Amino acid sequence: MFCATVTFIFGTLVTAPVFCVEVYVFTEMESFTNTVGNINIIERLDLRNSSTTCWRLCHRNSECSSYFENMITEECRLISTNLTNGEVVGETGWKYFVKMRRQVPSKTRCLSHAGFSFDEEANLCFKFLTEEKIYRPAARENCTAAGGRFLQIKSEMQHNAVVKYMETLYPNYSPIIDGRRPDNDGTVWTFEDDEALSYFKWGQGQPENNRNCIGLSKEDDFNWASATCSKRNSYLCEVPLDGI
Incomplete structure (x- = not known):
């Protein structure tokens, strides 16, 4: 969704479209x-x-x-x-x-949440949840308390924005994002709200069987790798800018 903001540039009134929610x-x-x-x-x-x-x-x-x-x-x-x-x-x-x-502009919505980063091109509001590895229920609770959810990557642009963020700030971590499969060996992946994933960025040889979550692999340029949901992990959290 776009809306217009009005600013003055060198005394001239300019209307510019921006992402809004x-x-x-x-x-x-x-x-x-x-x-x-x-x-x-x-x-x-x-x-x-x-x-x-x-x-x-x-x-x-x-x-x-x-x-x-x-x-x-x-x-x-x-x-x-x-x-x-x-x-x-x-x-x-x-x-x-x-x-x-x-x-309101998406950036305004994002900056109202402490610690979240806003990528304007991808229209994405997200953050690395914690450097301490924690179990999935605790991570979900922390994301929800911030008004968010586990990060959902739905496009190449969003994936690239997240990779840039991880390479710059957290290059030594392989965080979990939203995405799971009910059948450990199956091909169907869904978000936690049961929406089916339509975009994937698997690394070489991925996904492996018997692992039912999705992580970003630091060893493979933050391409996707299947991960074990039941283990302690680091997580990425987002404030969805299309409303929650």
């Missing part, structure tokens, strides 16, 4: 401070024993249009509509946030 933003409605909605509630949630935030739950729920959050009791209420003053009652500690779509 539509994202949800949450605006606090201060007129509802210390009030809480009691109708059109989708779900009531207790966040005290969870690392998940209320805004992330609302972001991922297509029915959620707004939410109430109480930072004192760590409670959350997802609401299916935008409320009016006639639909709320007074109660200490509650704040109200409205969910809205906004079009």
